Amino acid sequence: MSFPPYPSYQDSGVEWLGAVPRHWRVERLGNLYREVSEAGSPELPVLSVSIHSGVSDEEAAPEDNERKIVRSEDRSKYKRVSPNDLTYNMMRAWQGGFGTVQVEGMVSPAYVVARPRTEVPSKYIELLLRTPGAVEEMRRHSRGVTDFRLRLYWDQFKDIRVALPPQEERNAILAFVDRETSKIDALVDEQRRLIGLLQKKRQAAISHAVTKGLDPTAPMKDSGVEWLGEVPAHWVVTALKRYSMKVTDGAHISPETEGGIHCFVSTRDVSDQGIDFEGCLRTTPQSFDYLVKTGCNPEFGDVLFSKDGTVGRTTVVRDAPDFVVASSLIIIRPSPEILNAEFLDLLCKSDAVQQQVASYVKGAGLPRLSIQNLLRVIGVFPPIDEQSQIVAATAPQLDAIRQLHAAADAATALLNERRSAFIRAAVTGKIDVRYVDVQQAEAA
Structure with a gap:
């Protein structure tokens, strides 16, 4: 349902307001x-x-x-x-x-x-x-x-x-906004429930693949680790550090950002979609050079693991500009002859690792995971060729889930845009909702 404009407008004399209904x-x-x-x-x-x-x-x-x-x-x-x-x-x-x-x-x-x-x-x-x-x-x-x-x-x-507007009209506008946004909020909730189901499905697919493997007939053994349960008998159960060349965190100093040109990445810039190089902070060449010298620059094939705030986000460093990371991120460099970076990323996302990490997190206001505790995390590691097979086999399913997730995110964004547009049009007088009764609003 569309809503009409007011019968007449006047120039408000205020640039950001523009024309407003004549009686406002x-x-x-x-x-x-x-x-x-x-x-x-x-x-x-x-x-x-x-x-x-x-x-x-x-x-x-x-x-x-x-x-x-x-x-x-x-x-x-x-x-x-x-x-x-x-x-x-x-x-x-x-x-x-x-x-x-x-x-x-x-x-x-x-x-x-x-x-x-x-x-x-x-x-x-x-x-x-x-x-x-x-x-x-x-x-x-x-x-x-x-x-x-x-x-x-x-x-x-x-x-x-x-x-x-006059008081009675303000009340009508508030009632209209409440009705319309309530309907939109209900649709947003449906999309959020769908997103939640997709996340659970994705998590289950990852966790099964990296702890049980692809062969349902493979002999199994007790891992000896509560979080892992039974694992394929030929897989190695050991600490993550034994399969890694380097485990360190980022800068423990505040970088110079005035006039910055080099990417400075923190936890908020890391997601399942990768690294947000567009929205991250920038640091100066001098600060960047110092952070590179102190080992804060990830390399291709490293895995980033968030340790402060939202603990447990991971991503693989793929094609990327030169960048440095904040102390909120841990750089894990897998030993390439025994550990596939993409497999490590999946393993770190699995319930088995995430539950261990959660048990080590400290701090109520700002949750934190220490590097020492991440080094204590136990993983399960198949031979390198089998790791590659697992990555390849799970990719189509995870891509399909990712596409559905993206579609639900897009639908949510459109609904939120519509919500904002309704509010904006009503409170700035671009639409006239004085005579919209409940029945009309529900039919919209």
């Missing part, structure tokens, strides 16, 4: 909100702001650059927040680090707390501020010499102008 009013955020800085109290929960999900009392995502928030003894500088307050992280506002408060609580001193002066529902303002034009406007009002140092102070935030 343009206001400075400072006319709608006032900054408050009330001291918190010991009984209140500490809330955090995520760039993805807004305000919650849960640990912020690692990419939000937030440490796990605990009930600190010293809360003297924390700020009290109340339902319908709008709060934002000064350093992350332009990336979406803001949200509407739902419960009484308190937030970090690094957050700004804005309290409505009028009846404006902050949820509406939050939806409006998450539109691309508003995000860019917040970035433009932020102060700092680089993106990393940008901060949106109250004095700049309050000067941002927004367009508001």
Whole structure:
């Protein structure tokens, strides 16, 4: 179902807003909100702001650059927040680090707390501020010499102008957005369930191939390792380190990134699809040369294993530019005469290895695996020619699963784009949903 535009529009006089419905009013955020800085109290929960999900009392995502928030003894500088307050992280506002408060609580001193002066529902303002034009406007009002140092102070935030419909119309828009996004969210959940099933199927295929082999009639033996169970009798059960030429991690220093040109890869850049060389950080030639000298540069055929944060991601270094890695990645260089790199990658992804790794992980806030503990991991190793056969035999099945996974990811992305488009069109007045009743919305 398509939705009509409003009957008439006017120039808002604000570049990022453009034309808005004629009866909407343009206001400075400072006319709608006032900054408050009330001291918190010991009984209140500490809330955090995520760039993805807004305000919650849960640990912020690692990419939000937030440490796990605990009930600190010293809360003297924390700020009290109340339902319908709008709060934002000064350093992350332009990336979406803001949200509407739902419960009484308190937030970090690094957050700004804005309290409505009028009846404006902050949820509406939050939806409006998450539109691309508003995000860019917040970035433009932020102060700092680089993106990393940008901060949106109250004095700049309050000067941002927004367009508001009358209260009854705002309520209608919020109801419309809630109905439409609920339907889209249900479809997204279906795709996520499919992705979960595909991941389980992929994991089972990998785990069986690298611990049981391709020949169902092969004689078996007890591996003596709980995680492995029975394995083919002619396979070798031993520590991973005995089949590796080199096991080391990446840089333990912060590389220079100002004017960087060489790829500096960390855990977040590694996935089953390979290494994200487009999105990774860049380091300077001087820093790069130093890191190469200290052994932080992987070579073709090495396997990267993530040890910090999301522990256990692996990939093989194939055709790639020269790059160096962060300390969050372990470089495993297999002994080529006895260990196939692609087989090692599958073995590291298997339940047998992943369960061992999980038993060695330390740290609640930031999970970590030490190199010493990875060296203790026991693997099972067939002869080198059989390793190659297993890699070749599993490739078609894994490729098929990967394609289905990619299709589900693409469908999810399209649904999320549609969700964002609905919200953006409604809260900026590009579509008129005042007279859309529940029956019409459900038929859309």
